[in-house]
Amino acid sequence: MYQSKPSISMILISIALVILTACSPVAPTAAPEGPQATEAPPEAPVTEAPTEAPAATEAPISVENTLSVASNISDLITLDPAVVYEYSGILVTHNVYQTLVTFVGSDLQTITPGLADSWETVDADDHWELTFKLHPGNTFASGNPITADDVVYSFNRAIAINGPPAFLFTGVAGLTADSVTAVDPETVLINLPKTASPAAFLAVLTNTIASVVDSKEVMAHETGDDNGTTWLQDHSAGSGAYVLDHWTKEVEVLLTANPNFNGDKPALSSVLISHVPESANQLTQLQVGDADIALNLTAEQLATLSGDATSVQGADLRLFYLGMNVAKPPLDKVEVREALRMAIDYDGIVNDLLSGNAQKVQTIIPSPMFGYNSDAPFQQDVEGAKALLEQAGVSDLNLEMLIPDGAAPGGVQWSDLAAKLQSDWDQAGMTVTIKQVSFAELLDAYRAQGAELALLYWGPDFADPDTNVTPFTDYEANSIAWRNSWNDPDIAAQAKAAAIMTDAAEREAAYKEITEYVLHNGPYAVLYQPAALFGVRSTVQGFEWNPMGFTDFWSIIKIA
Amino acid sequence: MTLLSYLLRRLVGFAAVLIGVSIITFGLSHLVPTDPAVVALGDHATDEQIDAFREKYGLNKPVPEQYRIYVTTLLHGDLGISLRTRRPVADDLHDFFPATFELSLTALILSILIGIPAGVVSATARNRLPDHVVRIVSLIGGSVPIFWLGLILIGFFYGRLGWLPGGARIDKFIPPPPMVTGLFTVDSLLAGNSEAFWSSVHHLLLPALALGYFSTAIIARMMRSSMLEVLPQMYVLAARAKGLRQRRVVWRHAARNALIPAVTTIGVTFGSLLSGAVLTETIFSWPGLGRYATSSAINLDFPAVMGVTLLAALVYTATNLIVDVGYQWLDPRIRHG
Numbered sequence: 001m002y003q004s005k006p007s008i009s010m011i012l013i014s015i016a017l018v019i020l021t022a023c024s025p026v027a028p029t030a031a032p033e034g035p036q037a038t039e040a041p042p043e044a045p046v047t048e049a050p051t052e053a054p055a056a057t058e059a060p061i062s063v064e065n066t067l068s069v070a071s072n073i074s075d076l077i078t079l080d081p082a083v084v085y086e087y088s089g090i091l092v093t094h095n096v097y098q099t100l101v102t103f104v105g106s107d108l109q110t111i112t113p114g115l116a117d118s119w120e121t122v123d124a125d126d127h128w129e130l131t132f133k134l135h136p137g138n139t140f141a142s143g144n145p146i147t148a149d150d151v152v153y154s155f156n157r158a159i160a161i162n163g164p165p166a167f168l169f170t171g172v173a174g175l176t177a178d179s180v181t182a183v184d185p186e187t188v189l190i191n192l193p194k195t196a197s198p199a200a201f202l203a204v205l206t207n208t209i210a211s212v213v214d215s216k217e218v219m220a221h222e223t224g225d226d227n228g229t230t231w232l233q234d235h236s237a238g239s240g241a242y243v244l245d246h247w248t249k250e251v252e253v254l255l256t257a258n259p260n261f262n263g264d265k266p267a268l269s270s271v272l273i274s275h276v277p278e279s280a281n282q283l284t285q286l287q288v289g290d291a292d293i294a295l296n297l298t299a300e301q302l303a304t305l306s307g308d309a310t311s312v313q314g315a316d317l318r319l320f321y322l323g324m325n326v327a328k329p330p331l332d333k334v335e336v337r338e339a340l341r342m343a344i345d346y347d348g349i350v351n352d353l354l355s356g357n358a359q360k361v362q363t364i365i366p367s368p369m370f371g372y373n374s375d376a377p378f379q380q381d382v383e384g385a386k387a388l389l390e391q392a393g394v395s396d397l398n399l400e401m402l403i404p405d406g407a408a409p410g411g412v413q414w415s416d417l418a419a420k421l422q423s424d425w426d427q428a429g430m431t432v433t434i435k436q437v438s439f440a441e442l443l444d445a446y447r448a449q450g451a452e453l454a455l456l457y458w459g460p461d462f463a464d465p466d467t468n469v470t471p472f473t474d475y476e477a478n479s480i481a482w483r484n485s486w487n488d489p490d491i492a493a494q495a496k497a498a499a500i501m502t503d504a505a506e507r508e509a510a511y512k513e514i515t516e517y518v519l520h521n522g523p524y525a526v527l528y529q530p531a532a533l534f535g536v537r538s539t540v541q542g543f544e545w546n547p548m549g550f551t552d553f554w555s556i557i558k559i560a
Numbered sequence: 561m562t563l564l565s566y567l568l569r570r571l572v573g574f575a576a577v578l579i580g581v582s583i584i585t586f587g588l589s590h591l592v593p594t595d596p597a598v599v600a601l602g603d604h605a606t607d608e609q610i611d612a613f614r615e616k617y618g619l620n621k622p623v624p625e626q627y628r629i630y631v632t633t634l635l636h637g638d639l640g641i642s643l644r645t646r647r648p649v650a651d652d653l654h655d656f657f658p659a660t661f662e663l664s665l666t667a668l669i670l671s672i673l674i675g676i677p678a679g680v681v682s683a684t685a686r687n688r689l690p691d692h693v694v695r696i697v698s699l700i701g702g703s704v705p706i707f708w709l710g711l712i713l714i715g716f717f718y719g720r721l722g723w724l725p726g727g728a729r730i731d732k733f734i735p736p737p738p739m740v741t742g743l744f745t746v747d748s749l750l751a752g753n754s755e756a757f758w759s760s761v762h763h764l765l766l767p768a769l770a771l772g773y774f775s776t777a778i779i780a781r782m783m784r785s786s787m788l789e790v791l792p793q794m795y796v797l798a799a800r801a802k803g804l805r806q807r808r809v810v811w812r813h814a815a816r817n818a819l820i821p822a823v824t825t826i827g828v829t830f831g832s833l834l835s836g837a838v839l840t841e842t843i844f845s846w847p848g849l850g851r852y853a854t855s856s857a858i859n860l861d862f863p864a865v866m867g868v869t870l871l872a873a874l875v876y877t878a879t880n881l882i883v884d885v886g887y888q889w890l891d892p893r894i895r896h897g
Contacts, residue, residue, distance in 0.1 A: 061733060062733065063733070068732070074851065074855055077644065077645050077646060078646070164601065164605075164609075167604075167606065167609075171606070248736075248847075249645075249652075249655055249656075249847065250655075250656065250847035250851065250852070251728070251729070251847045252732065272732055274728065274732055274845070275845055275847070276727060276845045277842050277845060277851065278711075278727075278842050278843045278844075278845070280711050280714075280843075281711075281714060281726055281727050281843060281844070281845060284714055284715060284718060284719040284726055285726060285727075287719060288718065288719060288722065288726075290726075438594060438858075439599075440594040440595070440596075440598055440599040440860060441593065441594045443598050443599075443602075443603060444593075444594050444595055444598055447598065456603075458603070461604060478606065478607065479604075
């Protein structure tokens with residue numbers, strides 16, 4: 001009865017035939033030799049040519065004129081500068097938009113002109129007045145002139161959208177919809193409340209939220225009351241060195257040179273950021289030469305590089321710290337907290353656990369930020385720690401430490417770091433049990449003042465010490481100090497005063513005093529600040545990492 | 561009972577499975593003792609922002625109420641908005657599923673093309689060299705972790721020899737074909753773009769091999785043991801006694817009957833290929849559903865997790881249906897009642 005049906009060998013042969021047919025080149029008639037420009041398939045659906053840059057680049061992208069970056073860009077959810085607050089998104093938008101003022105290269109100390117040539121801060125009794133003079137004649141990639149109205153539109157747009165970085169404008173700077181005005185087409189006036197720090201605000205202005213967008217372009221692409229967020233999610237309307245050609249989710253972001261850029265023409269006409277989630281694969285791509293820069297290599301992988309590629313170090317502003325909840329006795333005793341700090345082998349963590357790819361930082365402002373205090377008095381002193389415990393009258397210390405699961409940024413497993421701390425404390429007779437939970441679970445408990453000890457990190461939001469000092473000191477700010485139940489109104493008042501100081505020397509001295517106080521009295525043990533590590537081909541020059549998490553692609557060149 | 565009414569009955573079953581899966585997934589994902597708003601907004605978010613996020617995505621409502629809302633919108637064909645990508649889940653699935661499907665299907669085809677003949681050869685050459693080779697190779701396939709295999713394949717074929725690309729679906733300097741099916745190989749053929757076609761075939765080979773090795777091994781072993789059961793049967797002896805040639809006896813008489821258990825395995829394997837794609841996709845930078853599912857689960861992105869689960873359930877049930885129909889076709893004595 002089965003004779004009438006195809007036999008199994010025939011089935012297999014047919015499958016093989018189908019595959020072979022599929023694998024054979026397309027019929028010659030369909031693929032004529034020679035120039036095929038008109039035959040070439042249209043661009044992928046996502047690769048819409050940016051409307052603002054007609055015929056931006058004549059030369060097609062090729063290995064020679066493209067900077068190939070291998071990176072894990074799975075965090076990318078939008079490229080709208082008013083909404084973006086993810087590492088990859090900031091890296092891209094930084095190269096596509098310009099801000100009034102900016103930092104150059106890896107510097108974080110000197111605010112330099114961006115779209116604004118000059119600015120001044122005036123004390124107008126009940127508020128600060130900041131006036132910015134725009135550089136005349138600048139245009140967006142679209143060719144539209146950049147005016148003060150674009151600045152007003154961009155800032156008010158960011159406030160109205162109220163996205164993840166909006167607190168920088170509304171919270172840190174206290175801006176409202178009436179704060180920013182255009183005095184004339186080249187002058188922008190910004191009123192800050194006296195509670196805000198002008199220095200911190202200037203640092204905020206270097207962030208991507210302060211990017212100036214092409215208001216005409218964006219308004220032309222608004223849908224409903226979305227302020228253009230849907231369109232700007234994967235299009236660009238800026239004046240930076242590059243324009244966004246396309247972003248294919250989980251695949252790549254392609255930037256091409258902005259023909260109307262007001263600065264020097266970038267050496268490389270395109271930047272292709274490919275999504276390579278596995279670092280071992282990034283390493284191979286770098287070694288083979290398919291990637292010019294790999295952003296997510298581990299320290300061990302970087303150590304294997306030689307010849308064609310090398311390791312480049314940058315700063316990472318995250319501080320890894322231990323939070324000690326003072327509402328959980330005996331952590332209310334300052335001696336106990338000091339004993340915990342004193343028993344830790346900081347050098348061992350930096351040199352052994354992190355193979356030297358970190359900096360021993362023990363105060364709450366990271367290097368090289370303004371106000372950084374290099375004081376690092378702690379190194380394991382078991383006897384000293386025991387003596388402090390005795391002084392506090394605590395004999396059998398038994399605490400629980402919450403730690404996140406997985407790998408900590410900087411290349412160490414959270415569990416390894418925790419085990420090291422546990423054994424250090426054990427030497428001084430302090431018993432700490434480790435409870436590993438998901439990062440979300442840890443945050444849930446931590447935010448509700450529910451942890452005894454918590455191991456995690458803090459990354460600054462903007463390049464001013466206030467971004468760390470307020471959360472670490474001000475209980476009312478409802479952030480780190482609150483989570484550790486540390487309510488010290490004096491230090492919070494000092495922090496508030498330091499934030500709004502306009503004299504740099506005076507401000508620096510104030511931060512020195514605050515950081516020194518927190519070092520011994522606060523509920524933290526700052527463990528280290530990791531280094532940012534990258535693999536770079538030796539043909540690539542000019543790569544410099546800004547500690548705020550980006551690089552200026554336009555400064556990079558490739559030599560043959 | 562005709563095939564049509566059988567299919568109709570199975571379709572009703574589909575619906576029941578999907579409802580069950582949706583309730584279980586929804587319930588399980590809401591048992592997690594963490595707040596998706598905290599995950600989505602992170603360490604620096606203020607309490608107000610977190611409350612606003614809960615309000616916006618309806619996370620502050622009781623779970624049964626949330627489920628009711630979810631099902632209501634689902635019945636309108638809306639899978640909701642992802643908490644992580646902030647895009648409609650349906651759009652995300654539409655973007656990522658074809659990549660996974662193409663990869664899994666290629667892996668499956670490779671496993672069938674290699675696994676079945678290998679199993680047959682192994683059984684007919686029992687305890688001789690070909691058998692030993694197949695058994696050793698499939699033993700390795702059954703025990704090697706995909707992650708390791710993938711890295712080794714990349715290191716050797718891409719890093720050392722430079723023969724094959726080490727990741728992505730297509731060369732980065734070749735524009736992908738216009739989307740019709742979402743399968744790059746098919747779409748580039750439809751567009752008559754041989755360059756894109758060859759590039760996507762090249763890019764498929766290593767990940768499909770890594771992903772398909774395990775199932776190849778399973779299929780080969782299953783085929784071997786089932787052939788060993790069939791070969792001593794009387795009808796095989798009868799076929800031989802008739803004077804048929806060995807090849808015909810093995811392939812037409814024995815292999816066909818030995819295929820039934822193998823087909824079951826193939827069905828189950830396809831499901832495991834889809835889930836195994838998670839690791840393969842990470843190693844090979846493959847923009848598929850596996851990575852999307854993992855990221856969604858880690859970020860407690862309920863709507864996305866639900867969307868992926870429902871889609872996976874749909875694929876599983878469809879595969880089962882195809883397998884069941886396949887039985888009947890292979891052995892007409894099997895009647896669906």
